Amino acid sequence: MRFLRALFLLILLTAVAGCGQRAEQGESEHAATDGDTIVLAAYRQLAPGENDGYYCSRILDVWEPLITADEETGEPAPCLATSWEMLEGGRVWVFHLRAGVRFHDGTPLTAQAVVTNLDWMAKEPRSTAFYARSRKTYYPNLVHVEALDELTVRMTFSQPNINQLYNMMNFGSPVYAPSCLADDGNFSGVAVGTGPFRIVENVKDRYVLLERNENYYGEKARARRIMVRSIPSPEVRFAALKAEEIMGVLDLNAMPPVLADELAQDERFAVSTSRSIMVRYLAMNGTRHPFDDVRMRRAVSLLINRRLLVDALYLGYATPTMNLLSIASPFYKAFPIEQDATEAKRLAHEVLGDRRQKVVYCVNGADPIAKGEAELIAYWLADLGLDVRIEALESPMMTAVMRRGDYDMARSQQGLPSGDPLYVFNGFFSPNGTRNKALSLGYDNPEIDTLLAALNTEPDEGKRRAMFDRIQAISVAEQPLVPLYYDETIAVYNKARLTGYRALRYGVSLREVNWR
Template identity: 50%
Template sequence: MESMMKKLFLMMLLLITALSAGCGKQGQLQNNIEKHAKDTVVLAAYRHLAPGNKDGLYCSRILYVWEPLITKDDNNRPTPCLAQSWEMRDGGKEWIFHLRRDVYFHNGTKFNADSVVANFDRMKKGYKRSSFYGLNMETYYPTLLKYEKVDEYTIRLLFKEANVNELYKMTDFGSPIYAPECFDEDGNFRSVAIGTGPYKITENALNKYVVLERNDNYWGEKGKIKKFIVRTIPNTDTRYAALKSGEIDGVLDINAIPPFLAAEIKKDSNFSVDKNKSTMIRYLSLNGNKFPFNDVRMRRAVSLAIDRKNLVHGMYLDYAEPTINILNYTSPGYKAIPVAYDLQEAKRLAHEVLGDKRCEITYCINGSEPLQKGEAELIAYWLQDIGLDVQIKSIEYATLSKMMRKGEFDIVRVQRGLANGDPFSALYTFVMPDGGINASNRLGYNNPEVVELMNRVKHITDEQERQSIFDRVQEIVAYEQPVIPLFNDMNIVAYNKRLKNYKPLIYGVDLSKVELAEEND
């Protein structure tokens, strides 16, 4: 075990050395930051954050271009945005939303009930795929019968069944609002996304960069920075080098900077590193439709054989939190469950399934994520103790997704974020027979008690009773492990000290609060 950890540490050390040497060619900062205009901040992400007209959302929420009716507070609970208040009636079958007044879209048109209805009309046209979270009426507004304008600043939603958790479903990606002029007849974008947010898109070069300019007519507190340029730099090494050289001021989005590079850049007095909880959970998806993972004992054996605390400490430098719970730790319904590591019990359970034989399995990873290979090698090292001989395959993500849908795998390393804080939706996709991940990842999970509990909690309005049911579901699933949760991620950001208030949220950074430090210091 110790030799394996030393090997992985040496790999990370060699990578850091190589990156440092590459950056040295450009010298130290040498005022490279002056390449930017004084009132412009340049950031970078691993993916393009404004995929454009073919994307159902056009751009990510973290660009602060569009706003939802309901957003989330620091505890991931629903809080007002474009809807400033609401009422639940008839046990959740009717919801009334009172809209914010004196709000205008970037093109100068007024935000009101008519524009909200137009956005619902658009959703009604059918599912809109997105690089972030798909826009789907059935997902965010299940059993919706009717949406209507009550007056200029009030709308009403009527449901066939009680939707007591509707506010959670509507947060952020569940209720994005755009100027109706954005949409063509099919509900696709005919132009750049026109929202109500503190920043607007003025240029979008796909897979290269997107330019954001401050919306000086914003209804709320206006942004401090006049212009952001958000570059797309997929390669981790290149992104790190750009930050060190001063080509960019900071990184954002998921996978912004890996922990070992965050630890390295933190040593440089020109930069700061900060972290927060993240909605992202990393887990192993096991093919529950075939041997040996169609046996709950084998799934439990795998879970018990993985030393998550050692994994998080050695591979991720404690920039993560070990977990055996499939519900992310930012969800208001989350129950803390002790992380179990018991190799002897894992061996006993595996022997009950395998006998004295060994089993060869394929462990697939996403080749574009730099730490997955080392993580897989460590986990494979542990799994050999329970009779599993692991072959690691690095595969491009699109191919990997197709393999999973076809069931052509044994183990796949996967990740999942929370579109909203709703514990019901987050659990449903894993544990219900028709749940999206249960089906697409071939989990084969079906527990009658869990199904009964999930069907019952849908209609319960008492928060304490709802939480009790969610707790029970989490306990069952933590024992049966339809997937093997590894750790809850952290949102890590690194940035030049030229910036101030560059603080990570549970998703992204609040760009409207970012300032230039020298203006105030």
């Protein structure tokens, strides 16, 4: 394991030297970066702009949802809605809004503004850089939404919607000022929310500049201005931190574990971690041989040494799992990690006999960890009679290849946009699920289909939890895909310069960040 760590660190640090020690900046970035502005970085643009379904990520604290998630338990918690009632067995939900809230444009948060947002959300589909924005997904069977008074919203559904609070958490119930919502379902200018920060400048693929909302209804953000730059290369983010061009990193894939560990040796830096919402997995093309056979999928799962993978490449910044559902979900069920090379080889031989099978293993070429991980997994899979060819692709190409079914295996990931497990289960395990189709999983289990249908109407919490447990148990046994681990949010920052920098399940405590 020490050899693998040392080799991986050498590869990344060599890349840093090859990239140079400075992250490229334009004149606007220099102009905006005065002594009062805290500069951070993410691997992607966190505010993709007007044609993105959310305009910007939740972690920027620009927009807020009606319902958020408790950071400790993952259960629904108040945000713009302070209380609610479920009526008529889940066919009617009534939400009471927080008083005294104003959008960044000065207009008040009202029940009618929420109705306008839900009508706008229905203009689907809308692709986003984060999660698909779909009213049908987050408000299934919604037939009517109305403002009962200035601060009360009533939603009526055609059938019981017991899980509605979980559906609406975070990305399920964003609320924007009606003034920034375009008729076509996009944005007409900058996203205007109610959060502790407002957007003052957004340059595509370069940076987004945030300014404190001085009229925020709650505790105000501590920093006056924060710039979040887009720096795709982890090596360049590493170099920018070392050179103090940026003060911290955030978002998914903020810093590879090996580089985070290296930075932690420097007394200027600290690493804050938190349980993440992300699960990394191996997708397998279930529409063609050999992964259309459950025995081969189980063989792959049993052969992979998840603990070695996590320890060798992730330095403990991840936890092995057999379950696709994120541990951030309050419905997550833990299963023992199974690793049995003898049984794996037996199952693979039942499928292949004495023949060897060539397989194509796709990875995101911009992710150095995924490439190193693929080399290790490919080495193991040779013992099953699988001769692996790794293809590093750009993300759009990889998506197209997987949807066409022109691959055998691929490394991917899944988060949890709301608290509802049905988002994941319907997407991956239903035969017509969006992820099932997009990954060419070809998975269909009649028992899971029956359970998914029953969960739409079952009001009893205990029975619902038992159904969720059963779906997870089936997926672990049949492995329509192979979950590997759930990772941690790794937030590296300059502790000599900043205070209040704390990793959350999704992002960092941005409103608490300030100069030391």
